[in-house]
Amino acid sequence: MHPAGMLPNVGHGSRPTNFKMGSRVTFMSEIAIHAENLSKRYRIGALTQRHDTLRDQLVDWGAQVTTRLTRRSNNGSGDNECSAEDAVNEVWALKDVSFEVQQGQVLGIIGRNGAGKSTLLKVLSRITDPTEGMVQIRGRVGSLLEVGTGFHPELTGRENIYLNGAILGMKRAEIERKFDEIVSFSEVEQFIDTPVKRYSSGMYLRLAFAVAAHLEPEILVVDEVLAVGDAEFQRKCLGKMGDVAQQGRTVLFVSHNMSAILRLTQETIVLEKGKLVLRAPSPEAVDYYLSAGHAKAGERFWDLDEAPAGAAPFRPIALRLRDSRGQVVDTVRSAEPFTIEMEYSLTASVTGLRVGFYLNTTRGEAVFTSFDTDDPSLFESHTSRPAGHYISKCAIPADTLNQGRYSLGVNASSYHIKRYFEEEQALDFTVDTAGAPGMQWSEPRQGVIRPRLEWKIEKTHER
Amino acid sequence: MLVIRPARGWTALNLRDLWIYRELVYFLTWRDIKVRYKQAFLGVAWAILQPLLTMVIFSVIMGYLLKVPTDNGVPYPVFSFVALLPWQLFAGALQRAGTSLVGNSNLITKVYFPRLVIPFSAVAAGLIDFCLAFLVLLGLMFYYHRQITVNLLWLPLLVVLALMTALAVGLWLSALNVQYRDVQHMIPFIVQAWFYASPVVYSSSIIPSAKWRLVFALNPMAGVIQGFRWALLGTQAPDASLAVSTAVVLVLLVTGLYFFKRMERTFADIV
Numbered sequence: 001m002h003p004a005g006m007l008p009n010v011g012h013g014s015r016p017t018n019f020k021m022g023s024r025v026t027f028m029s030e031i032a033i034h035a036e037n038l039s040k041r042y043r044i045g046a047l048t049q050r051h052d053t054l055r056d057q058l059v060d061w062g063a064q065v066t067t068r069l070t071r072r073s074n075n076g077s078g079d080n081e082c083s084a085e086d087a088v089n090e091v092w093a094l095k096d097v098s099f100e101v102q103q104g105q106v107l108g109i110i111g112r113n114g115a116g117k118s119t120l121l122k123v124l125s126r127i128t129d130p131t132e133g134m135v136q137i138r139g140r141v142g143s144l145l146e147v148g149t150g151f152h153p154e155l156t157g158r159e160n161i162y163l164n165g166a167i168l169g170m171k172r173a174e175i176e177r178k179f180d181e182i183v184s185f186s187e188v189e190q191f192i193d194t195p196v197k198r199y200s201s202g203m204y205l206r207l208a209f210a211v212a213a214h215l216e217p218e219i220l221v222v223d224e225v226l227a228v229g230d231a232e233f234q235r236k237c238l239g240k241m242g243d244v245a246q247q248g249r250t251v252l253f254v255s256h257n258m259s260a261i262l263r264l265t266q267e268t269i270v271l272e273k274g275k276l277v278l279r280a281p282s283p284e285a286v287d288y289y290l291s292a293g294h295a296k297a298g299e300r301f302w303d304l305d306e307a308p309a310g311a312a313p314f315r316p317i318a319l320r321l322r323d324s325r326g327q328v329v330d331t332v333r334s335a336e337p338f339t340i341e342m343e344y345s346l347t348a349s350v351t352g353l354r355v356g357f358y359l360n361t362t363r364g365e366a367v368f369t370s371f372d373t374d375d376p377s378l379f380e381s382h383t384s385r386p387a388g389h390y391i392s393k394c395a396i397p398a399d400t401l402n403q404g405r406y407s408l409g410v411n412a413s414s415y416h417i418k419r420y421f422e423e424e425q426a427l428d429f430t431v432d433t434a435g436a437p438g439m440q441w442s443e444p445r446q447g448v449i450r451p452r453l454e455w456k457i458e459k460t461h462e463r
Numbered sequence: 464m465l466v467i468r469p470a471r472g473w474t475a476l477n478l479r480d481l482w483i484y485r486e487l488v489y490f491l492t493w494r495d496i497k498v499r500y501k502q503a504f505l506g507v508a509w510a511i512l513q514p515l516l517t518m519v520i521f522s523v524i525m526g527y528l529l530k531v532p533t534d535n536g537v538p539y540p541v542f543s544f545v546a547l548l549p550w551q552l553f554a555g556a557l558q559r560a561g562t563s564l565v566g567n568s569n570l571i572t573k574v575y576f577p578r579l580v581i582p583f584s585a586v587a588a589g590l591i592d593f594c595l596a597f598l599v600l601l602g603l604m605f606y607y608h609r610q611i612t613v614n615l616l617w618l619p620l621l622v623v624l625a626l627m628t629a630l631a632v633g634l635w636l637s638a639l640n641v642q643y644r645d646v647q648h649m650i651p652f653i654v655q656a657w658f659y660a661s662p663v664v665y666s667s668s669i670i671p672s673a674k675w676r677l678v679f680a681l682n683p684m685a686g687v688i689q690g691f692r693w694a695l696l697g698t699q700a701p702d703a704s705l706a707v708s709t710a711v712v713l714v715l716l717v718t719g720l721y722f723f724k725r726m727e728r729t730f731a732d733i734v
Contacts, residue, residue: 042732126467126575128731134468141465141575149573152494154501159494166490167574195501 030138032219032250033101033124037133040094040119040274093119095274096133103138104248108261108268108282110289113424114308115271117254121145121223124252139250142169142217148208153197157188157207160196164211178214185240186210213240219250238263256424257364258286290362290405290428298322298330300427307421313348313387314412314420319357319427321408334401334450335435341393342410349386352417357394358409362428367406367448370394399452402445403433470728476720480577487576491567491584495559496591510592511599514551518544525664534666534698541607544600545695546663546688552593553625553684554654559585560633561650564641568734578727579720582637586630593622604695614694621690627712628683634719638726641734662688668699680704683712 094116101107111117122128124135125143150167151160161182165175175182183189186207188199196204222241241264245251255261261268261282268285270278278288298321307315322339323329332338342355356371372392373379408427413419433439437452481488500506518540525531526539533542563585564571564578571578604611636653640646661684670676679685680701686708689701701708 122731123467127572129728130467130469132469134466137465137467143574145573150570152498154498155494159497163490163494166487167570167576169574169576172486 030103031100031136032103032105032138033099033252034136035100035124035133036098036135038094038097038120038123038130038135039092039132040116040123040128041131042091042093043089092274094123094130097271097274097276098133099269099276099279101250101252103250105267106245106251106253106265108265108285109252109254109271110256110258110261110268110285111271113422114273116274117271118145118223119274120271121221121252121254125221137219139218140169141219141221142215143221143223144168144212144215145221145223147205147212151196151204151208154195156195157183157186157192157199160207161211164208165214168212168215169217170215174216182210182214185213209237213237213244217249219252220244221252223254224256255364258290259363262286298328298427298429311412311421313346313350314353315345315347316410316412316421316423317343317345319343319408319410321427321429329429331430331432333435334403334431334433335398335452337398338396339393340396340408341391342412343389343391344412345389346385346387349384350414350420351384352414353382353385353412353420354415355390355392355410355412357426358411358424360407360409360425361448362405362407365448367401369411371411399436400449401431402448402450403431403436404448405430472725473721474724476724477577478579481579481583484576484580487580488584488587491580492587495584495588499588507595510595513592514544514547514596515599517551518547521547521664531665532669534668534692535696537609537692537696537698538607541600541603541609542666542692542696543664544603545691546661548593548596548600549621549625549687549691550658550661550663550684551596552589552622553629553687554658555589555592556586556626556629557633557636557654558650559588560629561636561640562647563633564637564730565644565647565734571734572731578730579723582630582633582723585637586626586633590622590626600695609696611695612697614697617690617694621687621694624683624690624709624712625687627716628687631712631715631719634716634723638723638730641726641730657682657684661685666692666698667704676704677707680707681711683708 097116097120099107109117109120119128121143122145123130124137125141125145127143127145148164150164152163155163161179162172162175166172183192186203186209188203188207191199191203196207199207238260241251241253245264251264253261253264265282267279268282269276270280270285270289278285280288300319302316302318304315320328320341320343321330321332322341323332324336324338329338340357342357344355346353354371354373356369356374358369359367361367372394373382406429407425408429409424410422410426411419412421433450436450438445500509503509505512521543522540525543526533531539533539560582563581567581570576570581601611632653636646636650660682667676667679667685667689670679680703686701686705689699690705692698693700
């Protein structure tokens with residue numbers, strides 16, 4: 001596996017040119033997965049105001065009975081009204097999704113948060129039932145919706161390998177056979193008899209992934225498990241995923257990491273608001289995804305109905321990028337400062353609110369995260385924000401970012417209390433390096449930052 | 464080929480699935496046992512200390528101060544200890560099973576396996592403790608010069624009956640607890656009420672008439688405990704009441720299984 005693909009990809013519109021897994025011609029035409037009109041409905045009512053207590057349920061039943069009785073006595077069409085009312089509280093996380101996956105194919109699934117990717121994987125791995133439609137699956141499915149599912153902190157590494165293996169569907173004999181291989185892949189041999197609660201988070205992840213990587217189902221369903229760990233570890237995982245793909249196994253792979261999608265898959269489906277909007281060769285699908293629905297001209301507005309129900313009292317209004325002259329722009333210059341501003345309103349006062357953003361490259365690498373109350377003095381002076389209209393502005397100093405496409409995600413939350421609003425790819429923009437240090441040479445430079453550093457060249461006498 | 468489609472109404476139990484996943488039952492049970500006494504100074508000794516200390520308290524208060532009568536003049540310590548073993552096995556299993564689904568929600572939302580695996584392993588996890596405490600019981604019987612008879616062979620069946628009772632009620636409670644967290648607050652109360660309804664600190668012979676004894680036997684643990692005393696201490700045999708107990712357990716278990724199966728498909732969405 002060529003490691004360059006994992007390095008931040010800079011330069012306009014360039015695409016990793018690594019070879020793709022499974023790009024050999026397949027003659028197998030047997031269908032591994034056949035999904036037909038797959039739909040999954042969630043009741044928002046059940047999420048935001050779930051009946052956590054019997055009392056709520058009793059009150060609710062009482063209310064339902066009363067409304068039904070009154071409706072029936074008023075007119076005969078009570079049922080219609082009722083379903084219209086229900087429709088408001090429903091969300092189709094998946095709607096009429098149909099597709100087929102051939103045996104041995106590696107299919108990518110991309111889409112924004114809430115597009116239905118995870119729901120689709122959950123339905124395919126039988127964790128939750130579809131509301132409508134059906135899927136036919138030929139072969140044993142192994143799903144990795146997270147690494148380390150069921151790891152128990154009190155148990156040792158050795159014990160957790162067995163436990164986690166069994167949870168993922170491996171037989172005991174199979175785990176025993178692969179045990180040494182798993183341990184050496186994880187690189188934690190020394191600590192294998194130490195409780196995992198004493199592990200560093202890196203060791204914990206390596207061990208967890210090592211078990212997962214040795215799962216050998218005929219169909220593998222993977223959700224964003226590579227979004228964790230350091231670059232080195234991600235590279236190793238991607239390498240293992242590549243091996244899996246080459247062994248002719250069917251893989252469904254969800255990721256926000258476009259370079260991983262391009263590297264591992266030939267074909268990708270794009271989900272949008274629960275619907276399958278495109279199935280195409282991966283480069284085309286990635287292009288579509290990166291340009292679709294994204295704001296033009298450095299500004300992203302949220303309509304009133306776009307904010308999720310759970311966001312209240314926070315209501316996002318706009319996210320903007322302004323250059324040093326205050327113009328709203330889509331392209332900023334690396335050599336000049338610029339401002340990121342988030343406009344929002346609060347319909348009630350909020351305690352401990354922090355509004356901030358994630359800066360990522362459009363390839364999915366994280367650059368940094370920052371919140372408006374990071375500064376201790378601002379944090380103290382804004383312990384509670386009264387209802388009203390706000391703009392949180394963040395100044396990005398000159399000489400920060402390297403050239404390339406970047407993506408801003410928004411997060412408004414009260415730490416450990418509630419996440420009011422989050423959108424991971426709210427606004428994309430371009431950084432241009434004209435005037436940046438080192439531009440006398442035309443070669444593109446690797447890395448996400450482009451700092452102006454102080455150099456001294458001293459001529460000294462030989463000692 | 465596997466077909467996934469929306470399930471509606473009551474579905475088949477598919478207990479064969481559970482058999483396929485028997486190794487997972489084993490591993491989850493093993494996890495529960497392993498973790499229970501980790502980082503405890505006395506470790507697994509607690510499995511013995513718990514019933515032993517409880518027995519001491521009962522003997523002092525019930526036996527010595529209140530002078531609760533036992534059957535056939537059996538010394539109170541051994542009389543109550545014989546009952547405490549199946550009781551603590553049952554109460555522990557019921558408590559663990561009742562909260563098992565919510566306690567394992569991280570598994571339920573991330574991996575597929577027959578959900579029945581979870582309450583099953585929660586119930587099974589009490590067996591090791593039971594076996595350890597049983598050794599203490601043998602010692603106690605030796606101390607009080609009680610004879611061990613061939614009736615001892617009935618004990619495994621009685622243990623199975625106690626576990627089935629815990630499982631049956633645990634299935635109902637765990638499935639309900641997924642949606643209504645009220646259940647986990649109710650469980651300690653249920654266990655306490657059940658304790659008084661079972662002849663742990665008293666003898667079932669204090670129930671006045673035969674008619675009331677049948678009502679009493681609707682509590683399967685009454686039959687189990689009476690059976691334990693009969694098998695180990697040679698007191699009054701449970702006879703008809705055990706048949707009633709078994710029938711009640713079977714009804715609870717089968718309805719519990721179907722109820723669980725029906726609720727199962729929404730566990731991942733609402734847990």
